[in-house]
Amino acid sequence: MTAAAAILCFEAVSKHFGGLRVIEDLTFAVRPGTRTALIGPNGAGQTTVFNLITGVYPVDTGRIRLDGADITDSPSRRRIGHGVARSFQNIRLMPHLSTLENVMVGQHCRNKGIGGVLQPVNLIPRNRWRTEARAALAEAGLGDYERATVGSLPYGVQKRIELVRALMARPRLLLLDEPAAGLNPAETEALQMQLERICAGGDLTLLVVEHDMHFIGALCEEVIVLDFGRKIAEGTPGEIRRNTLVQETYLGAPAAAPMEPHGAARSA
Amino acid sequence: MSGYLEGILVLLAVNVVFAYGGFLPLAAGQLNLGLAGFAAIGAYASAYLSNVFKLSPLIAIPSAGIIAGLVALAVAVPVLRTRGIYLALATFALGQIVQAIILNLEIVGGAAGYPVAAFIRFPTIAAVAVIVVLLVWLLFGTRFGIAVTAVHDDERVADLMGIDVRAFQIAAFALGSAIAGVGGGLYAHHFSFIEAQYFNISLSITIVLYVLLGGTQTVLGPLLGAAVFTLLPEVLRASANWRYVVFAAALIVIMALRPEGLVTGAQLRRLFGWHRGGPGEAGVDAAKERA
Amino acid sequence: MLREAEEAAILSQQIVNGLMLGSIYAMVAVALTLSIGVLKFLNFSIPGLFMIGGMTTWALIRAGTPWPLAVGGALMIGAAASLVVERFTWRWMRMAEHFVPLVSSMAFLLLFEHLAVVHWGSELRTLPALFGNADWRVAGLIISLPQLVGLISSIALIWALTLLLARSRVGRGLRTIAEDSDTALLLGVDINRIVPVVFLVSGLFAALAGVVFALNYRQVHPFMGEVVGLKGISAMIVGGMGNIWGSIVGGLIIGLVEVMSIGYFGADVVDIAVYGLLLFILFVRPTGLFTGSLVGQARV
Numbered sequence: 001m002t003a004a005a006a007i008l009c010f011e012a013v014s015k016h017f018g019g020l021r022v023i024e025d026l027t028f029a030v031r032p033g034t035r036t037a038l039i040g041p042n043g044a045g046q047t048t049v050f051n052l053i054t055g056v057y058p059v060d061t062g063r064i065r066l067d068g069a070d071i072t073d074s075p076s077r078r079r080i081g082h083g084v085a086r087s088f089q090n091i092r093l094m095p096h097l098s099t100l101e102n103v104m105v106g107q108h109c110r111n112k113g114i115g116g117v118l119q120p121v122n123l124i125p126r127n128r129w130r131t132e133a134r135a136a137l138a139e140a141g142l143g144d145y146e147r148a149t150v151g152s153l154p155y156g157v158q159k160r161i162e163l164v165r166a167l168m169a170r171p172r173l174l175l176l177d178e179p180a181a182g183l184n185p186a187e188t189e190a191l192q193m194q195l196e197r198i199c200a201g202g203d204l205t206l207l208v209v210e211h212d213m214h215f216i217g218a219l220c221e222e223v224i225v226l227d228f229g230r231k232i233a234e235g236t237p238g239e240i241r242r243n244t245l246v247q248e249t250y251l252g253a254p255a256a257a258p259m260e261p262h263g264a265a266r267s268a
Numbered sequence: 269m270s271g272y273l274e275g276i277l278v279l280l281a282v283n284v285v286f287a288y289g290g291f292l293p294l295a296a297g298q299l300n301l302g303l304a305g306f307a308a309i310g311a312y313a314s315a316y317l318s319n320v321f322k323l324s325p326l327i328a329i330p331s332a333g334i335i336a337g338l339v340a341l342a343v344a345v346p347v348l349r350t351r352g353i354y355l356a357l358a359t360f361a362l363g364q365i366v367q368a369i370i371l372n373l374e375i376v377g378g379a380a381g382y383p384v385a386a387f388i389r390f391p392t393i394a395a396v397a398v399i400v401v402l403l404v405w406l407l408f409g410t411r412f413g414i415a416v417t418a419v420h421d422d423e424r425v426a427d428l429m430g431i432d433v434r435a436f437q438i439a440a441f442a443l444g445s446a447i448a449g450v451g452g453g454l455y456a457h458h459f460s461f462i463e464a465q466y467f468n469i470s471l472s473i474t475i476v477l478y479v480l481l482g483g484t485q486t487v488l489g490p491l492l493g494a495a496v497f498t499l500l501p502e503v504l505r506a507s508a509n510w511r512y513v514v515f516a517a518a519l520i521v522i523m524a525l526r527p528e529g530l531v532t533g534a535q536l537r538r539l540f541g542w543h544r545g546g547p548g549e550a551g552v553d554a555a556k557e558r559a
Numbered sequence: 560m561l562r563e564a565e566e567a568a569i570l571s572q573q574i575v576n577g578l579m580l581g582s583i584y585a586m587v588a589v590a591l592t593l594s595i596g597v598l599k600f601l602n603f604s605i606p607g608l609f610m611i612g613g614m615t616t617w618a619l620i621r622a623g624t625p626w627p628l629a630v631g632g633a634l635m636i637g638a639a640a641s642l643v644v645e646r647f648t649w650r651w652m653r654m655a656e657h658f659v660p661l662v663s664s665m666a667f668l669l670l671f672e673h674l675a676v677v678h679w680g681s682e683l684r685t686l687p688a689l690f691g692n693a694d695w696r697v698a699g700l701i702i703s704l705p706q707l708v709g710l711i712s713s714i715a716l717i718w719a720l721t722l723l724l725a726r727s728r729v730g731r732g733l734r735t736i737a738e739d740s741d742t743a744l745l746l747g748v749d750i751n752r753i754v755p756v757v758f759l760v761s762g763l764f765a766a767l768a769g770v771v772f773a774l775n776y777r778q779v780h781p782f783m784g785e786v787v788g789l790k791g792i793s794a795m796i797v798g799g800m801g802n803i804w805g806s807i808v809g810g811l812i813i814g815l816v817e818v819m820s821i822g823y824f825g826a827d828v829v830d831i832a833v834y835g836l837l838l839f840i841l842f843v844r845p846t847g848l849f850t851g852s853l854v855g856q857a858r859v
Contacts, residue, residue, distance in 0.1 A: 080430040094421035105418050109430030123409035346842045361837045368830035473665045509676045516670035520647050523663045
């Protein structure tokens, strides 16, 4: 796969903090329209990868390309404009904004300039941004929570709101940081279905950091495995499951956790 | 209207304007302890413009507000590179410098104070206060309000969502200072005499305190805070200095029990939820029961 | 020749006066820095405690108390006031906004100032000259007895503080909390017992600074804390927040700057010079002259 065809491209990226080398000469590419998992033992560097993509940390060496554009030196607040949005491991919604307003924050990057800032979103009920946000919440089954204070809502609901917020930016690449963490099986299944629905059009690429192998096996077509900041394997979930190096890395993790190839029937 | 009542209402109107001057930066998560300095700039600029250039107060006061805002803008860029406590202290140093400079400006009377020729009555002052409140309410009804609150709540995530955090902080700071300048102008043209000693750190602190008392989560909070600060001591028939004692004591208790202030966002949504359509909080409870 | 000697003498005297004033600012700065260093809390009530120290001294002396007892009384009342502040800013606080304790401490400043006005009126009050002409003359410099008392007591108190921090268990606890409050908890440091100590010590420093000010400059009024308190804050920033030696150096610098600028440029420019220096430091090096933890290894 050439660099031009990939939606996301890491080229020999390294990052260290003080003496600690967190990411070491990492090169990988993500195909557009896919659902790709980024896995590895705790501390292997997955969240750091997300932080490098979104610009929270600058890279030490290497380049990052998003949809062909070199974003390595782009400031963090511009990256969402390049088409990448993310959700967070610990939910980070704004406590002083209602659910609807939180979701509207996601639209901010699509409102350019002073005119964009002065959009009377809370003054005119039929304002198009407000309508769009309400529709998105309704579609995600969250319409009832519009006016609620987010801090009082159940954990699973907050996670879904965060997802809607990220989608409001109309990203090409969506980074999900442990989206299934803390969810019960029913919520996990609902999340998986929601993600498959939003990816159905083929415009959106998912990059998911997760530890729940079931979830990854059911959702993702591609898996990239990290250890100590390096890529040690990549392939389909089936290939990864059979990869001995990966098995060694995960020694002690339930080897019995089946990672069904994507599309295996969730029969009955 | 009796002179006494008019005096109280004038004070209320001026305090309301000051309150919104303090509210703007606080809504963005910044503490401006130099508010009194910007009020002073507004007061003295307006007085000077009307004394020397014979401008009507209706022109001088807004102009003075703009001048205060421009000074704030010039200073905001370096000052807002500092954070948190450092920012509060930088703004306080700023306020002190302004006061010290004015004390030495013989052209506006220096330490002896500066008389103001043009006089404005309560209706004008009330009108200006109403306009200020309206403008802030409109502004916070736009995306500006959402962005500023996002910056206040979580700078890191706001930045990742594409919000230019520095720009909004600078804007809130400059706008708040401009409003404080307008308040200073109103004060100058009604009390007809201004002196630098009045615009001290105590004034800045007092304003910040009654804004926080009212609550910074909603646009109504500062109005309530200014009202409580101005009117409660009248109700209690407190003398000038007991007013501050009562106010300070009340604030200490309130900060301990209800740090968000008197008016919170959640309250307001509950209160007005049915006006704007949607089931509001009632819907949440219903949804929880269904789940 | 004589002219040079005269100027040198004047300069030296100014330096002495500047250091005297600076030691007062230094004590206020130390009080503030202890609070910030250990509790991460800018305690705005400290200028109020300074005023309580000064005005209580005046009030007690006016009532006929001999000055050593008046000083002791003022210190005790200042310390007690500080513990009241602790109870209402620290104990009850719920951190909804990150500057809640700061705001409560500002309210306490207002409270103390206006209680003083209600009780004593807002006029400037003068203390009687207690020490006659008992000046200490050395090398052509004049150091008055109150100045000497002030200097010795500041040095003694600061020395006691550094001993406390370096040698005692409480002091170790304070330093640990200053470094990392989470680790402190893990190490078993009882924060609830240590916090009142911080308030007590910083209250004592602030009150003593007020006492020394009252005895030296013999003028007190309910808002005296504001200007001195603010210069103390400046001193703390210049020297480096959370660093005790920095606060001391910062205080002395500010005192010198103030006296020198009065001497060479006139009284008008003083505040501009001091606060201008503060702004400059905040813009250029906000962490102040010294970095490093509480008991300043004065690392720059």
